[in-house]
Amino acid sequence: MDRVKTGITGLDDILSGGIPRNQVMLLTGTAGTGKTIFCSQFIHAGLKAHKEPGVYLTFEEPAEYIKENVKEFGFDFSPYEKAGTFAFIKYDPYRAEDVLEALESTIREVGAKRVVIDSVSALALHIRDEEELRRIVFNMSVMLRKLKCTAILVSEIVAGSHGISRYGVEEFVSDSVVVLYYERHQSTFSRALQVWKLRGSTHSKKLHPYEVGDHGITVNPYEEAFVKD
Numbered sequence: 001m002d003r004v005k006t007g008i009t010g011l012d013d014i015l016s017g018g019i020p021r022n023q024v025m026l027l028t029g030t031a032g033t034g035k036t037i038f039c040s041q042f043i044h045a046g047l048k049a050h051k052e053p054g055v056y057l058t059f060e061e062p063a064e065y066i067k068e069n070v071k072e073f074g075f076d077f078s079p080y081e082k083a084g085t086f087a088f089i090k091y092d093p094y095r096a097e098d099v100l101e102a103l104e105s106t107i108r109e110v111g112a113k114r115v116v117i118d119s120v121s122a123l124a125l126h127i128r129d130e131e132e133l134r135r136i137v138f139n140m141s142v143m144l145r146k147l148k149c150t151a152i153l154v155s156e157i158v159a160g161s162h163g164i165s166r167y168g169v170e171e172f173v174s175d176s177v178v179v180l181y182y183e184r185h186q187s188t189f190s191r192a193l194q195v196w197k198l199r200g201s202t203h204s205k206k207l208h209p210y211e212v213g214d215h216g217i218t219v220n221p222y223e224e225a226f227v228k229d
């Protein structure tokens with residue numbers, strides 16, 4: 001199976017080599033778990049290490065804001081934007097029904113191999129009708145496969161809830177699911193990551209600790225999180 005290296009240290013080990021090419025991965029977690037950093041790292045690694053063009057569709061934060069924030073981890077998108085191999089798309093809430101069209105034309109323009117949709121939860125703020133939202137997310141996944149992209153779909157889970165997605169459609173349209181946790185364990189908060197499913201492949205079933213450090217996200221593939229000594 002052909003794999004796409006995520007650029008996230010330790011994660012590819014857990015995924016048995018990376019995200020299977022042309023698949024859609026759901027990245028879910030509560031607020032502030034590092035989903036946007038994770039996605040920026042994935043796109044940046046594609047551009048820098050693999051010469052794979054990328055597209056980042058953002059619904060909540062302005063592109064400029066994300067760009068500035070992730071620069072401190074060493075993810076500078078400007079040269080790739082200038083070279084035409086990378087594009088941010090900032091969603092315009094008044095053009096909800098055009099989002100698929102805008103995404104498809106940008107993917108074709110830059111020849112994107114890696115795509116991020118950040119996030120379904122923010123898209124839902126603009127598209128209040130859940131049926132319509134499901135239709136858009138479903139059609140988005142169909143289009144990403146048709147265009148042979150490897151994609152990350154971000155969804156936020158509400159703290160304390162049990163599901164891994166908010167609208168029920170996200171995991172249904174995704175081939176794999178990665179969940180990020182930020183939980184209190186005794187007196188400290190810890191971050192942990194788990195692969196819930198990975199279509200057509202084996203993967204670690206464990207809950208692994210991860211960190212947000214100077215160079216972005218690092219996962220420890222050898223240790224288990226929240227295990228008492």
Ligand SMILES: Nc1ncnc2c1ncn2[C@@H]1O[C@H](COP(=O)(O)OP(=O)(O)OP(=O)(O)O)[C@@H](O)[C@H]1O
Pocket residue numbers: 029030031032033034035036037038072156212213214
């Ligand atoms: N320079 C840094 N060093 C270490 N950790 C950082 C740094 N900058 C941000 N963080 C951590 O990353 C988190 C934010 O990451 P990010 O924006 O990717 O989260 P998110 O899951 O996308 O959040 P949201 O749900 O709000 O979209 C912060 O809560 C903070 O804990």
Ligand SMILES: [Mg+2]
Pocket residue numbers: 035036118
């Ligand atoms: Mg975010």
